Amino acid sequence: MLPRAKQLNLELDDAANQVLCYCYEGNLLALAQALERLSLLWPDGKLTLPRVEQAVNDAAHFTPFHWVDALLMGKSKRALHILQQLRLEGSEPVILLRTLQRELLLLVNLKRQSAHTPLRALFDKHRVWQNRRGMMGEALNRLSQPQLRQAVQLLTRTELTLKQDYGQSVWAELEGLSLLLCHKPLADVFIDG
Secondary structure, three states: OHHHHHHOOOEEOHHHHHHHHHHOOOOHHHHHHHHHHHHHHOOOOEEOHHHHHHHOOOOOOOOHHHHHHHHHHOOHHHHHHHHHHHHHOOOOHHHHHHHHHHHHHHHHHHHHHOOOOOHHHHHHHOOOOHHHHHHHHHHHHHOOHHHHHHHHHHHHHHHHHHHHOOOOOOHHHHHHHHHHHOOOOOOHHHHHO
C-alpha cells in the first residue's frame, strides 16, 4: 500500500495506515480506489486518522476460510470482524457452518487421539496441510475437550435451527461459536440452549 500512496504523494500516519489495512484487507482494487479518492479529497496529501475515517468504508473481502483460520488462531476480534463482513456480503450461514464443521470435527478427533499419539503423526494420518498445522496446534492447546464438545453442540443446534426454519437468523449463534472457539466466555443463552 505504501508504494501506491507515495505514487499519489500521500503521507499516511500509522493510525491511518492501520485503518486502511483493516478496512480494505483482501480487496486491493478497493484500496487503490480509496487512495485515489483520498488524494482528491486532501490535495495536501497528509492523511491522518480523522481524515481517513471520514472518507473510507469497510471494504475488506473475506471467505469462510478466513473466518475459520481466525477461529483456529484464537483471534476473536478478527473472527467477529470477518463474520460481520461475510454477513454484510450476503454469505449463506449454511456455508459457514459446513466450512467450520469439518475443522471442528477434526479438532475433536485430534484432541481425543493426541493423548496416545504424537500430534505430528496425527497430522500426517489426517492429511493436515503443513501450513495449517500451526493453527491447528494452537487451537488444540487452547481448547479443552469439554469446550470442543460444547462447540459441536452449539454448531449442531445452529444447524438444526437453520434447517427447521431457513429464514431464521443464526448470526448470533455464529458469533457465539466464534467466541467459544477463541476461548472467550459465552453468555448462558448459548450454553443452556
